[in-house]
Amino acid sequence: MKEMGLVHKFIDFILPRICVLCEKYSSHKNICKNCIEEITFIKPPLCYGCGIPFLTEQREKAYCGKCLNQKNNIRKIRSLFLYEEVTKNLLWEYKFNKKIFLKKDFLKFILENKKHIDFSFENYDFFIPVPLHEDRFLERNYNQALMIAEELSRHFKVPILKNVLLKTKITLPQSHLSQKERSTNLKKSFEIRNKSILKNKTILLIDDIRTTGSTLLECSKVLKLKTNLKIMDAFTLALTTRLT
Numbered sequence: 001m002k003e004m005g006l007v008h009k010f011i012d013f014i015l016p017r018i019c020v021l022c023e024k025y026s027s028h029k030n031i032c033k034n035c036i037e038e039i040t041f042i043k044p045p046l047c048y049g050c051g052i053p054f055l056t057e058q059r060e061k062a063y064c065g066k067c068l069n070q071k072n073n074i075r076k077i078r079s080l081f082l083y084e085e086v087t088k089n090l091l092w093e094y095k096f097n098k099k100i101f102l103k104k105d106f107l108k109f110i111l112e113n114k115k116h117i118d119f120s121f122e123n124y125d126f127f128i129p130v131p132l133h134e135d136r137f138l139e140r141n142y143n144q145a146l147m148i149a150e151e152l153s154r155h156f157k158v159p160i161l162k163n164v165l166l167k168t169k170i171t172l173p174q175s176h177l178s179q180k181e182r183s184t185n186l187k188k189s190f191e192i193r194n195k196s197i198l199k200n201k202t203i204l205l206i207d208d209i210r211t212t213g214s215t216l217l218e219c220s221k222v223l224k225l226k227t228n229l230k231i232m233d234a235f236t237l238a239l240t241t242r243l244t
């Protein structure tokens with residue numbers, strides 16, 4: 001251990017780390033301790049369906065009003081943290097400032113919070129990242145949902161399906177639209193190929209941010225309609241919500 005300490009000190013000496021958020025010195029870490037403390041990791045009590053946090057303690061497997069009033073194709077949705085100032089900046093660095101190495105930190109956070117996320121990641125037949133349209137992919141050169149799926153896949157040894165759920169229509173960025181416009185914008189934008197592979201399978205849809213949930217909803221609709229899968233859950237890194 002003492003030797004490891006010396007090795008770290010040496011690495012620090014030649015390669016000092018700077019926190020991607022506050023740009024202060026951060027020993028061995030991409031995100032410093034102070035910035036991590038500002039992240040709100042989502043913990044129970046939560047809606048058993050959509051995973052939105054409840055303000056007050058509830059009985060086990062309680063559902064929020066929204067989930068009780070609509071039929072969900074997705075059994076359970078869970079997210080890692082709330083989308084607030086600190087996580088907004090973090091995802092911006094990850095998505096638009098090419099800090100792709102942050103995917104390792106996200107995996108670490110997921111593992112540390114696995115008990116709250118309450119998924120047996122290793123038990124799914126497939127992970128399916130929410131796809132980007134091919135043109136967007138070429139523009140940006142990477143799909144952030146796919147990269148999170150790849151980290152989870154490597155760790156939990158679950159294969160990723162890239163050629164089943166496809167985005168075949170270019171849509172406007174969801175963040176610029178109202179809730180109603182968001183669902184119209186996405187209509188018929190996803191398609192299914194090679195559907196037989198999903199017969200009786202359990203899948204986990206993976207995305208980076210969940211705002212109104214329209215993207216996951218649209219993906220789940222087409223998956224439910226066109227395939228015979230058994231169980232569909234969804235996971236996102238961030239959730240933009242007010243407590244319910």
Ligand SMILES: [Zn+2]
Nearest residue numbers: 019022032035
């Ligand atoms: Zn920091």
Ligand SMILES: [Zn+2]
Nearest residue numbers: 047050064067
């Ligand atoms: Zn709910």
